[in-house]
Amino acid sequence: MAADQRDPFDYPRDWEADLVLSDGGTVHLRPIVPSDADALLAFHGRMSERTRYLRYFGAYPQIPPRDLERFTTVDHHDRVAFVALLGDDIVAVARYERIDHGPTAEVAFVVEDRHQSRGLGPIFLEHLAAAAREVGIERFVAEVLAENSAMLGVFRAAGYQVTREMEEGVFHLEFAIDPTEESVAVARSREQAAEARSVHNLLHPRSVALIGASTDPDKIGYAVLGNLLRADFAGPVFPVNAEHRSVRGVRAYASVLDIPDPVDLAVVAVPAEHMDEVMDACLAKGVKALVVIASGFSDAGPAGEGAERRLVTEARAHGMRVVGPNALGVVNTDPAVRLNATLAPKVPGRGRSGFFSQSGALGTAILADAAARGLGLSTFVSAGNRADVSGNDLLQYWETDPATDVVLLYLESFGNPRKFARLARRLGRVKPIVAVKSGRNAVLPALAATSVAVDDASVQALFEQAGVIRVESLAQLFDTGLLLAHQPLPRGGRVAVVGNSSAIGVLAADAALGQGLELAGQPVDVGASAGPDVLAAAVREHLRGDEVDALVVVFVPPLSIPGAEYARALRDAAAEEGGTKPIVSTFLATEGIPAELAVRGKDGSPARGSIPSYPSPERAVLALARATRYATWRSAPQGELVRPEGVDVETARTLVESRLSEVDDGLVELTDAEAVRLLSCYGIEIAPHRAVASADEAVAVAEELGYPVAVKATGERWWRRSDLEGVRLDLATAEAVRAAFADLTELTEVADIYVQRMARKGIGCSIGLRDDPSFGTLVSFGLSGVVSDLLGDRAYRALPLTDVDAAALVRAPKAAPLLTGYRGTEPADLDALADLVLRVAALAEDVPEVRWLLLEPILAAQAGAQAVGARVKVGPPPSRQDSGPRRLRSLTFLRK
Secondary structure, three states: OOOHHOOOOOOOOOOHHHHHHOOOEEEEEEOOOHHHHHHHHHHHHHOHHHHHHHHOOOOOOOOOOOHHHHOOOOOOOOOOEEEEEEEEEEEEEEEEOOOOOOOOOEEEEEOOOHHHOOOHHHHHHHHHHHHHHOOOOOEEEEEEEOOOOHHHHHOOHHHHOOOEEEOOOEEEEEEEEEOOOHHHHHHHHHHHHHHHHHHHHHHHOOOOEEEEOOOOOOHHHHHHHHHHHHOOOOOOEEEEEOOOOOEEOEEOOOHHHOOOOOEEEEEOOOHHHHHHHHHHHHHOOOOOOEEOOOOOOOHHHOHHHHHHHHHHHHHHHOOEEEEOOOOOOEEEEEOOOOEEEEEEOOOOOOOEEEEEEOOOHHHHHHHHHHHEEEEEEEEEOOOOOOOOOOHHHHHHHHHHHOOOOOOEEEEEOOOOHHHHHHHHHHOOOOOEEEEEEEEOOOOOHHHHHOEEOOOOOHHHHHHHHHHEEOOOOHHHHHHHHHHHOOOOOOOOOOOEEEEOOHHHHHHHHHHHHOOEEEOOOEEEOOOOOOOHHHHHHHEEEEEEEEOOOEEEEEEEOOOOOHHHHHHHHHHHHHHHOOOOOOEEEEOOOOOOOHHOOEEEOOOOEOOOOOEEEEOOHHHHHHHHHHHHHHHHHHHHHOOOOOOOOOHHHHHHHHHHHHHOOOOOOOEOOHHHHHHHHHHHHOOOOOOOEEEEOOHHHHHHHHHOOOOOEEEEEEHHOOOOOOOOOEEEHHHHHHHHHHHHHHHHHHOOOOEEEEEEEEEOOOOEEEEEEEEEEOOOOEEEEOOOOOHHHHOOOOOEEEOOHHHHHHHHHOOOOOOHHHHOOOOHHOOOHHHHHHHHHHHOOOOOOHOOEEEEEEEEEEEOOOOOEEEEEEEEOOOOOOOOOOOOOOOOOHHHHOOO
16 A cells, blocks of 8 residues: 555554653653544644744644645655644644655654643654654654744754754754664653653652541551551641541542642542542542552453553543552652551651562561661552552652662562663662562462563573662561661672671671672681670771771670670771771671661661661671672673674675565574574674585585584484584594494484584583563573583573673673683683674674574684584564653553
């Protein structure tokens, strides 16, 4: 069908998107359709004369019928137009038109006056450019009046290389629309600011309505109202109850529409079956955010999924963010806010840690445990079903939140793992992230509607690459969080152990060595009868020592002197030395921050400098080891995205596209010759070899390649056989080649046999690509052999890879010391292996149709590394979440 004959209602579904604007509100973007004519006329009528003049270069008070039909009827190919919708109203329009069927299109957009300066222009440009690239458009041009400074600013700040020419008061702008490093950085910076602002609005409401406030102590509406009041929320609280004039002594309203003041946040505690009615009222009232505590949505199975989708669709379309449903609620301990909109009666005091919990059921226990252990929080969000606001939104917020220094996550699933990886890696460079990820071996069925399957190897790769501190349990989450929240990061791994019990000191030393830390001398035992001043003196001495990076204090209380005196002496000694080195303790068998070890802030809660105590030295040392590994990752160079030399992208793409044109769907394996040609496009050379069908041909090929050679059986059965039954090596004569050919044809009953030039000897390794359904492609590295396969000793990294990532990957497997001269053996060229990793990664980035690849064996020697075998499978490229223009998670995706 020609472009001008396309169905105007038939546009790519992925062109629709929910978007967060710079002020934290949301709009819905989609292509325009003919039925938008009335809404477009109304939009045009609401624009000021000035805005119409700047857009149309004249008065243009009305849209003539002919223009109206042209504006609303497009082919979604050469002529594309997007509208931004708030409710049923169009608030902005953007369009491009291809010029003379070529690679250039003219672009323009206009925003209703009261919605200007909300960031719609840059978002429109991102989505128009993405749509244009899909149909082969390479450049945009625009005509902008010189006095239209706002529009000029949009193009100037987009990150593209824009050329400008001015004639008679009109700027002619032109730029290529392929993403640049700068344009991607600009888009992501705006995304971060917008999503952070939307969460800020949620956590800093000026007023709260509780819909479903109840006088019945057994109802959740009773508990939430009590918690809001006990926290002394800084703004007005409006109970909504149709049957009572007041609830718990506070005036109530029959509907949120009856509340005389604006409502920033509505907490919904009514059953799911009443949600449509509640939403209608909230939308009419202009509520800015919802926290839905009620259950009975996707958590209840397919019957509730439709209600959840309607809830989120309506909320986003009207500019509203949603926490939940099935959420515990949200907390903000800021003294200027004092918000406890949760079911939890006890919340921690003010602190510097932000906590995101996907589980509502665990939320109450989490908050109580944090309070009991002295871990103060800045903010807490329990997202429940995570239908809208997710952990990724909170990462965006906490990155720039001055009140949060440490991020704690309890995750049951990932909604958009690619975005999580990107955000966590950036945030982890400035603030530690500690995460416990459940579902290693089992996932709740209810999570299937809002998550994608991710295997544990992928999770581990993601966390390692992003610097996320992964823990195994909630107890370990608090153990590590307490240390990071109250003590500085260690500058190295040298640990001193001081205490009054040699037995516990040895346990601490054993634990330190077991975690890969280094002992700065033997454990120091001041003696069971030593007084507080002696313990304090030993602590001061080790804190002053240049050879000590961290201190473990182990203490058993004597009978004669109260243990509190020792605790205060330890705290004071640490404070006197400036608090530059972290201290963990096993003190009085207590857990958390006991009063005597706490440095108090202005509000009386434990502050920076407080010394955490653990029930056992092993737990204390484990928390310290995790902080040390994080500090090492954070201080290491981030690396650069290095482009390997000698890459021929076009030839590689042509080869793969040609192969895919022969198949309809699924993966297809390249022939050996095709794989060799593809890899050679990226400078990856396979040891020369030929397939032969006779003994004479085998001898001829051996002489052509040069002796010595290897003769190998072909076929799936003989591939990766560690017993070498199907291989004959180091053949130096024609007679040896003939004998090997005869042996293998008799053994395998396969006509084709490989003859390959012998590669230089080395340690066998393998590099692979595997397609993960959530992360895209992962690069793997391991040593070859049945033992490595059996133990799963393979390391992974997610694309894109920096040079630092590649260098770390080849050192990551447990067997990697075999490559560095283990027990006097010749070390391998790790730089050559890292270069191969980067070339494989570049291939995966440039040609996403490469869905699976394995280079094996790679023989790594002191003088380099050479691949001996390779297999490649190609197929339609996977969808890449987080690789396109900005958008909230697709509700269509959530249904998959």
